Amino acid sequence: MATKKENKKTFYITTPIYYASGALHIGHCYTTVCCDAIARFKRMDGYDVFYLTGTDEHGQKVQEAAAAKGVKPKDFVDGLADRIKTLWTRMDISNDGFIRTTDEAHEKAIADIFTKLYEKGDIYKSEYVGKYCAPCESFWTESQLVDGKCPDCGREVKDAKEECYFFRLSKYADRVKKLLTETDFLQPDSRVKEMVNNFIDKGLSDLAVTRSSFDWGIKVPFDPKHVIYVWIDALPNYITALGYGGKTNGNFDKYWPCDMHVMAKEIVRFHSIVWPAILMALELPLPKRVYGHGWIMFDGDKMSKSKGNVVDPFILTDRYGVDSLRYYLLRAMPFGDDLSYTNESLLSTINNDIVNDLGNLVRRTLAMSKQYFDGKVTAPKTKDERDAAFAAAVDGLIEGVRADMDKPLIGKALEKIFGVIDLANKYIDANKPWELKKTGDTERLNDVMYALLEGIRVTANLLLPFLTKYPRRIFEGGLNIQVPDDFSACRFGAVKKYATGEIEPILNRLDIKKELVELEKIAAELNGKADKNKSGAAADKKPEKEDAPAAEVSIDEFFKTDLRVCKIEACEKVEKSKKLLKLTVFDGTRRRTIVSGIANAYAPDELVGKNAALVYNLKPAKLCGIVSEGMLLCSSGADDVPRLIEPLGEAGDKIC
Numbered sequence: 001m002a003t004k005k006e007n008k009k010t011f012y013i014t015t016p017i018y019y020a021s022g023a024l025h026i027g028h029c030y031t032t033v034c035c036d037a038i039a040r041f042k043r044m045d046g047y048d049v050f051y052l053t054g055t056d057e058h059g060q061k062v063q064e065a066a067a068a069k070g071v072k073p074k075d076f077v078d079g080l081a082d083r084i085k086t087l088w089t090r091m092d093i094s095n096d097g098f099i100r101t102t103d104e105a106h107e108k109a110i111a112d113i114f115t116k117l118y119e120k121g122d123i124y125k126s127e128y129v130g131k132y133c134a135p136c137e138s139f140w141t142e143s144q145l146v147d148g149k150c151p152d153c154g155r156e157v158k159d160a161k162e163e164c165y166f167f168r169l170s171k172y173a174d175r176v177k178k179l180l181t182e183t184d185f186l187q188p189d190s191r192v193k194e195m196v197n198n199f200i201d202k203g204l205s206d207l208a209v210t211r212s213s214f215d216w217g218i219k220v221p222f223d224p225k226h227v228i229y230v231w232i233d234a235l236p237n238y239i240t241a242l243g244y245g246g247k248t249n250g251n252f253d254k255y256w257p258c259d260m261h262v263m264a265k266e267i268v269r270f271h272s273i274v275w276p277a278i279l280m281a282l283e284l285p286l287p288k289r290v291y292g293h294g295w296i297m298f299d300g301d302k303m304s305k306s307k308g309n310v311v312d313p314f315i316l317t318d319r320y321g322v323d324s325l326r327y328y329l330l331r332a333m334p335f336g337d338d339l340s341y342t343n344e345s346l347l348s349t350i351n352n353d354i355v356n357d358l359g360n361l362v363r364r365t366l367a368m369s370k371q372y373f374d375g376k377v378t379a380p381k382t383k384d385e386r387d388a389a390f391a392a393a394v395d396g397l398i399e400g401v402r403a404d405m406d407k408p409l410i411g412k413a414l415e416k417i418f419g420v421i422d423l424a425n426k427y428i429d430a431n432k433p434w435e436l437k438k439t440g441d442t443e444r445l446n447d448v449m450y451a452l453l454e455g456i457r458v459t460a461n462l463l464l465p466f467l468t469k470y471p472r473r474i475f476e477g478g479l480n481i482q483v484p485d486d487f488s489a490c491r492f493g494a495v496k497k498y499a500t501g502e503i504e505p506i507l508n509r510l511d512i513k514k515e516l517v518e519l520e521k522i523a524a525e526l527n528g529k530a531d532k533n534k535s536g537a538a539a540d541k542k543p544e545k546e547d548a549p550a551a552e553v554s555i556d557e558f559f560k561t562d563l564r565v566c567k568i569e570a571c572e573k574v575e576k577s578k579k580l581l582k583l584t585v586f587d588g589t590r591r592r593t594i595v596s597g598i599a600n601a602y603a604p605d606e607l608v609g610k611n612a613a614l615v616y617n618l619k620p621a622k623l624c625g626i627v628s629e630g631m632l633l634c635s636s637g638a639d640d641v642p643r644l645i646e647p648l649g650e651a652g653d654k655i656c
């Protein structure tokens with residue numbers, strides 16, 4: 001840890017630069033809040049931190065999104081960059097820099113980098129023949145495809161042939177492989193295997209780095225019909241933001257190489273293979289660490305702008321506050337793995353951890369301190385062994401949290417802090433201050449209150465990088481001491497005297513059922529608006545013939561659908577829906593909830609005990625706020641009312 005101000009160690013951390021093609025969602029918030037917590041932690045731990053985020057504003061997707069709105073690309077990205085900055089202000093993001101790829105200095109530096117690499121022979125002109133994934137704007141060779149589809153997003157690819165410039169990635173393959181396999185450069189470890197097996201060992205081909213099919217981008221300075229494509233334009237943002245290739249302000253020498261690039265797994269390839277190779281070609285030092293976290297999933301699918309399954313952080317923070325959303329993202333997500341987002345999990349995390357554990361500890365302690373001592377509590381005259389275990393847990397916290405943050409295992413760090421909050425709540429119940437008051441044991445009562453205030457102070461101090469509002473209020477209005485800007489007083493006994501006040505609760509307990517209904521209503525309103533915006537009449541138009549045969553599928557494709565017999569065990573109407581019933585079915589191994597549009601054909605009781613044909617491996621989907629874990633096959637007659645197909649056999653039997 002750096003201690004002397006004039007001799008601070010530096011720490012440079014980055015998020016990806018997000019595409020300025022639509023509103024950001026809680027997936028983007030996740031990366032940005034994680035980096036923010038790490039940046040704030042490192043600043044408080046004595047480092048001179050530079051935290052960079054920004055926007056990726058060139059490319060076909062942006063050009064198309066602007067055209068769809070009928071505005072010029074630059075006006076379009078200006079509006080989105082403002083909106084993104086507003087979101088980061090809302091989320092209390094403490095970034096030191098915000099780079100836009102349309103910044104003049106960045107554009108000039110990229111053109112120079114391109115020329116330099118060309119002159120060096122690491123970029124050359126040729127013709128691309130292969131496969132192209134339009135949504136990812138990526139070229140692929142046949143061998144890189146997975147099941148004939150784009151290995152990044154799984155969508156269809158098409159044949160492509162185009163004259164373009166290539167970056168000589170193949171030249172750096174051996175050095176990159178060594179970097180990945182012989183150092184801790186890429187984390188978590190599982191990503192190393194993915195990169196080596198899926199990309200490096202399959203052979204690194206040179207990378208097409210220009211396009212001529214659109215023109216919204218930085219032109220190749222010596223061949224302007226070509227536009228420098230996203231990765232050569234975007235990845236060097238991490239150095240151009242520090243002044244590389246432009247007017248130097250000392251930041252490049254001070255902060256480069258970067259300590260940690262953070263992103264989700266789908267762009268780890270670019271950060272751990274392409275970016276080091278570009279830096280090798282530029283003969284620059286390599287970043288120290290690339291961390292690829294998991295995805296926030298929604299209804300079994302990656303939350304993403306293009307899939308429209310996004311959750312709006314403005315709405316969530318309006319309703320529950322910034323601390324709640326920051327806490328949920330930092331705590332709930334297993335860093336490295338995916339997180340399945342549900343409104344229920346958000347609301348119950350808020351209620352359990354924020355309102356109950358933290359909120360109640362602070363409320364109860366401050367109220368008792370006021371009531372018993374008019375807020376005036378002092379350090380014990382003599383040490384009491386009964387408090388030794390609690391004091392040791394408080395004392396040991398900083399080291400454990402620091403070790404987790406270095407990895408970084410942010411959820412684990414929060415788990416440790418909340419472990420001590422939990423201990424403090426148990427300490428209240430074990431020591432029963434109200435009984436000490438009754439029996440008149442004022443000295444012990446003072447010592448118990450002191451231990452609690454120390455516990456709150458140290459945990460609130462450690463929470464400052466994670467939650468940006470409530471811990472400050474704990475210091476300012478509750479403990480009545482200055483908000484610390486480091487961790488130097490994270491020791492039991494560091495403050496000797498208190499004159500406490502009282503503060504408003506962090507949040508009132510949420511009525512989860514009511515909130516779920518409210519969130520569904522808001523989502524339905526937003527979806528309604530989105531549908532209306534979808535190319536006007538087309539969204540409302542019925543297909544000409546709904547019962548036209550579907551396209552042919554092969555027998556192998558058909559057998560991907562796993563059909564099984566299930567038994568209906570319970571059934572009820574879905575409130576506010578005329579068509580839907582909620583069923584509990586037994587599938588041979590477990591019970592599942594299924595929502596099915598068969599209410600016009602059956603009363604709920606009629607169905608109990610019947611067999612049905614279950615699509616066993618269908619992705620869960622939410623209908624009327626209920627997650628349906630499969631689908632029941634039906635047929636409908638002339639009246640167009642769907643009725644269940646009732647197969648013979650036992651629950652779990654295969655249907656084929």
Ligand code: ME8
Nearest residue numbers: 016017018019027031056234235263264295296303
């Ligand atoms: O890829 N779960 O930009 P992008 C977790 N411009 N994180 C998510 C997420 C989810 N469901 N959805 C998005 C680009 N993210 C390029 C990057 S960098 C030189 C260029 C976060 O707008 C996550 O960090 O598609 C992911 O890697 C990033 O947003 C992708 O943002």
